[in-house]
Amino acid sequence: MTPPEPPDAGAVEPEAAGSAAPASQGGEPRGNSQPLLQCSEVVAGYGATNILHGVSLAVNRGEVVTIIGPNGSGKSTLMKAIAGLVRVRSGRVSFRDADVSHFPPQRIVREGLCYVPQVANVFPTLSIRENLEMGGFIRRGGSEERIQEMFRMFPDLGRRPNQQAGSLSGGQRQMLAIGRALMVEPTLLILDEPTAGLAPAIMHSTFEMLQDINRGGVSLLLVEQNTREALMMSDRGYVLAVGENRLEDKGSALLDHPELEMLYLGA
Amino acid sequence: MDLSGILNYLVGFAIMAGIYGVFALGLNVHWGYTGILNAGIAGFFAVGAYTAALLTTQPPDPLLFEDFKFGGNLAQMGFLRLGIDLWFFVSLGAAGVAAGILAWLMGFLTLRLRSDYLAIAMVGVAETVRLIFLNEQWLANGSKGLYRIPGFLSEWVTPEFHDYLYLATVLIILALLFMVSELALRSPWGRVLRSIREDETAAEASGKNVFRFKVQAFVMGAVIMGIGGALFAHNVRFVSPLTFSPLLATFVIWAMLIVGGSGNNRGAILGAFVVWGIWSGTQFMPGIFSDANFRFFMIGVLIVAVFVIRPGGILGPDRRIARLGASSQPPPTAGPSGSKGAG
Amino acid sequence: MVAFIVGVGFLPFVKMELVANGIIIGGIIALGAIGATLIFGILGFANLAHGDYMTSGAYLGLFLMGSVLPRIGLEGEGLGPFTFGYPVLIALPLTVVAVAVGAIWIDASIYRRLRNRRAGLIIMTMTSLGMAIALRGLVRMIWGGDTAQYPRESRQFYNLPLEISMPPDAVFISAVSVILVAAVYIILNYTRMGKAMRATSDNPDLALVSGIDTAGVIRWTWAIGAGLAATAGVLLAVFQAQLLPVMGWDFMLLVFASLTLGGIGNPHGALMGALLIGVTSEIATEWMNPSYKPVVAFAIMILALLVRPRGIIVGKLR
Numbered sequence: 001m002t003p004p005e006p007p008d009a010g011a012v013e014p015e016a017a018g019s020a021a022p023a024s025q026g027g028e029p030r031g032n033s034q035p036l037l038q039c040s041e042v043v044a045g046y047g048a049t050n051i052l053h054g055v056s057l058a059v060n061r062g063e064v065v066t067i068i069g070p071n072g073s074g075k076s077t078l079m080k081a082i083a084g085l086v087r088v089r090s091g092r093v094s095f096r097d098a099d100v101s102h103f104p105p106q107r108i109v110r111e112g113l114c115y116v117p118q119v120a121n122v123f124p125t126l127s128i129r130e131n132l133e134m135g136g137f138i139r140r141g142g143s144e145e146r147i148q149e150m151f152r153m154f155p156d157l158g159r160r161p162n163q164q165a166g167s168l169s170g171g172q173r174q175m176l177a178i179g180r181a182l183m184v185e186p187t188l189l190i191l192d193e194p195t196a197g198l199a200p201a202i203m204h205s206t207f208e209m210l211q212d213i214n215r216g217g218v219s220l221l222l223v224e225q226n227t228r229e230a231l232m233m234s235d236r237g238y239v240l241a242v243g244e245n246r247l248e249d250k251g252s253a254l255l256d257h258p259e260l261e262m263l264y265l266g267a
Numbered sequence: 268m269d270l271s272g273i274l275n276y277l278v279g280f281a282i283m284a285g286i287y288g289v290f291a292l293g294l295n296v297h298w299g300y301t302g303i304l305n306a307g308i309a310g311f312f313a314v315g316a317y318t319a320a321l322l323t324t325q326p327p328d329p330l331l332f333e334d335f336k337f338g339g340n341l342a343q344m345g346f347l348r349l350g351i352d353l354w355f356f357v358s359l360g361a362a363g364v365a366a367g368i369l370a371w372l373m374g375f376l377t378l379r380l381r382s383d384y385l386a387i388a389m390v391g392v393a394e395t396v397r398l399i400f401l402n403e404q405w406l407a408n409g410s411k412g413l414y415r416i417p418g419f420l421s422e423w424v425t426p427e428f429h430d431y432l433y434l435a436t437v438l439i440i441l442a443l444l445f446m447v448s449e450l451a452l453r454s455p456w457g458r459v460l461r462s463i464r465e466d467e468t469a470a471e472a473s474g475k476n477v478f479r480f481k482v483q484a485f486v487m488g489a490v491i492m493g494i495g496g497a498l499f500a501h502n503v504r505f506v507s508p509l510t511f512s513p514l515l516a517t518f519v520i521w522a523m524l525i526v527g528g529s530g531n532n533r534g535a536i537l538g539a540f541v542v543w544g545i546w547s548g549t550q551f552m553p554g555i556f557s558d559a560n561f562r563f564f565m566i567g568v569l570i571v572a573v574f575v576i577r578p579g580g581i582l583g584p585d586r587r588i589a590r591l592g593a594s595s596q597p598p599p600t601a602g603p604s605g606s607k608g609a610g
Numbered sequence: 611m612v613a614f615i616v617g618v619g620f621l622p623f624v625k626m627e628l629v630a631n632g633i634i635i636g637g638i639i640a641l642g643a644i645g646a647t648l649i650f651g652i653l654g655f656a657n658l659a660h661g662d663y664m665t666s667g668a669y670l671g672l673f674l675m676g677s678v679l680p681r682i683g684l685e686g687e688g689l690g691p692f693t694f695g696y697p698v699l700i701a702l703p704l705t706v707v708a709v710a711v712g713a714i715w716i717d718a719s720i721y722r723r724l725r726n727r728r729a730g731l732i733i734m735t736m737t738s739l740g741m742a743i744a745l746r747g748l749v750r751m752i753w754g755g756d757t758a759q760y761p762r763e764s765r766q767f768y769n770l771p772l773e774i775s776m777p778p779d780a781v782f783i784s785a786v787s788v789i790l791v792a793a794v795y796i797i798l799n800y801t802r803m804g805k806a807m808r809a810t811s812d813n814p815d816l817a818l819v820s821g822i823d824t825a826g827v828i829r830w831t832w833a834i835g836a837g838l839a840a841t842a843g844v845l846l847a848v849f850q851a852q853l854l855p856v857m858g859w860d861f862m863l864l865v866f867a868s869l870t871l872g873g874i875g876n877p878h879g880a881l882m883g884a885l886l887i888g889v890t891s892e893i894a895t896e897w898m899n900p901s902y903k904p905v906v907a908f909a910i911m912i913l914a915l916l917v918r919p920r921g922i923i924v925g926k927l928r
Contacts, residue, residue: 564747
C-alpha cells in the first residue's frame, strides 16, 4: 500500500501545494487561487431524461481527485459532460477561468483538458503510432518528438509502433489510451475507470503510472470502481449517487466514512 | 375542359390517390410501426399487380404476338362472375398472398440486417423482380406487358360511370385496410412492434422474439402493398416492367408517408392525396412545372425538405400512440376508437 | 480468401475475356465503393445518392466535352488508340472538382443540419434517397431522359492472347482506376487528414475528444467520395459508350454489394469486394441473361451477409 502522496512540490504549478486543503461545501475551495476545474450545479442527460441533477466539484492544480459511486450514479455522464460529449443543460463547467460548458470537444482539448473514455478508448484499426499521432492532432508543427517521449514513457508501446491497436492486450490498450490523451500535454486528464477489467497486477502498475503522471504536473480526475486503491492515491474524493453529490472529503478519510458502505449496499 | 370533364378528371385522380393511400398504409406498417426501411416497395407492388393481372387476363393469343404461357382468365370463369364479379376479390386476395410470400422469403433473409443494409437489400429485391418480369417473356409477356386486364363490375355500368363505381370500391377497400391497420396497431401485437421501433435491444431484452415480430409486420405491410398492386392493375388495366419504376412505385410512396407523417395511418392517407395532388396537379401549370422531369426533381426536394424542416410530416406521429411513454401514457384501450375515420 | 481460391479454381473453365471485362468493371465499381464505404464509415449512413453522384459526374463530363470545351476550340475524339479525345483529360478533373464541391455544399446545407439535430441513421439514409431522386430529376431536366454519348470515334478492339478481345479504352479506364485507388491508399495511410478520416471512422467520439477536426474530416470525406464517384461515372460512360439518367442508380447495387462484402468503412475490403463482384457478375453472363448482372451482385451480397453480417473479406476490428 502506498500512502497518499502530496503532489510533487517541485511540479510546474507552485500553488499545487496549497490544494491539499480540501474544499468544504459545494466544491468551493478555500485559498486565494481559483480551482483548475470547477463544475457547479451541472445538469445533463440523454434524450428526455436527466442523469445529472446538479453536480458540483472542483479540481485544484496538481491534485488527484477521484469520483466514486454506485452504478448508474452518473459518473461517466459527468465525465462526458466535462469533455463536451454530452451537452450541459444547466449549471457551469469552468476550466482555467474560462466557461467551457458549451465548448465543442475539440476546443476543450485545446484548452488542455483531455478525456480518456472507459471503453472504446483507442482507434482499433490504426497502429499504435497513428493513435498517438491522432492524439496530437491539434499540435502544430508535428508530434514526432512527443511520440518519442511517449515511447520512452511506455516502452511496451515503443517496441511495436506499427501494431494495430485493436490487437493489444487490455493493459497495453489502456497505456495507449492514456498516451494518446497525453499527446497534447494536458493540464488536466480525466479518466473514466482506467483500471476496469485489468488483472490485479496490471491495475496496480496503472495506478503507479497515474501517480507518475501526476508528479509530472498533470492534475487528474478519475472515476474508479477500485475504490480503495484509487482513494489511497487521491487528494480528495467525491461520492456521487443518483446524479447528485453525496459526500466529499480527503481521499483516505472518505474510505472510513460510514455512509460509503451503505451507498454501495444500495441503501 | 367543361364541368363533367373536370369531374371525370377528379374521379380519376381520386382513384389513383386512393390506391397510393393503400401503398402508404402498407409502408406505414413497415416503417411507421416497425422501423423497417423498405426502399423496394416497387417489388411488392409489381408482384401484386402481376399476380392480379395474370390470374384475370385472357389466355395468351399468338395473333396478338403474346408469348407468355399462362393467363388465368378468372373473370370469365362461371361461378366467379355471377353478376357481382367475385373474381375481383379472389384476385385481390391472391395478389396480397403473393406479395406476402415474397415478403416472408425476403424477410427471412434480410430482416436481421441493420436498417441501412436492409434498405439496399430491398432495392435489390425490387430490381430483381423488375428484371425477372422484363426478361422472362414466358412469364408475363416481357417488356410488352399485359394489357387485357378486366375491370371490376365493368358490365354493370357504362364506361363513363365505371370510374365512379371503381372510386367507391377503392375507397371502401382503403377504409377497410385502414381499420385493420389501426386495430393491429392498437393491439398488443402493435404495441410490441412500436417497442421494437423505439428500442430494438430493449424489446429483445424483455423477451420478445424481435425477429419474428418483424417478419410478421413485414408480411402484413407487403400484403397490403400487394392488394394495392391489384387495385392498380384493375384500374389502369395494363402492367409492364416500366410501370414499376423506382420513382412512381417506391419514391413517391415514401414522399407520401413522410409528408403525411410516418407512424400515422391518417397521415399516410392524407399524404397520398396531397403528394398525388401535387404530382398530377402541377402538370396543368404553365412553364416548367408541367415538365415531368421537373416534377421528378421536386419529389426529391420535397422528401429532403420535409426531413430538414418538419421531420414529423404534416400530421406528425400519431400522438396517442407514437411514444411508448411506458406507464405514463397507456395506449387507448377502447379498441375501435380509431374507426371513426372509416367510410 | 476462400472465395478467391474457389474463384481461381474455376478459371480454366471460364472465358478469360469475361474475367478481363470483370476486372475493368471491378475497377470502376471500386471507385464507387471506396468512396461510399468512406462516407458510410465516417458519416454513419448509406449514401443512397452515391449512384446519382456518379450520374451527375458523367453528365457534367458530357456538358464540358459536348458544349463548353468545343466553344473554346477544345474539341476532338480518337486520341491515340482511344475513342475519346484529349478533352476528356480536361473535363475529368473539372468534373471531379465540381461534383466534390457540390457534395460538400449539399452536406453543409442539408446533412449538417440533420447531424446537429442528432437525427438517426434512418433519417439520414432516407434524406439521401430524396437527394438521389432530386439529382436524377435535375439531370433529366437538363439533359432529358434519352441516352447520350461523349464525342467518340469507333476503334478496333485489341486482340490479346487467351482469346481476350478488349476495347482500347479499357487501358485508360484501368489506368485511371489504379492511379486513383493508389492515391486514396496514400492519402488514407500517409497524410494527417487521411489518418484522421480512418480514426473518425473507427471511433467518432474518440476522434472528437482527441481534438480531431471532424468538420474538416467530413468535408474531405465528401470531397474524396464524391470525386471518386464522379470519376467512376465518367469512366462508366466511356466504357458503356452511353449515358443514361439511371446509369448510376442501376450501378449502385454493384457498389453497395462490394462495400458490404468488404466490410463497411474498410476501403481495402471495398476494393477486393469490387473486383470479386465485377468478375463474378461478368462470368455469370456466360450462363444467364446479361441484364441479370445486378441480381447476381445482389445475391452474392445477401449470401455474404448471411454468412458474416459484418462483411466477409476483412471484418472490421472491434
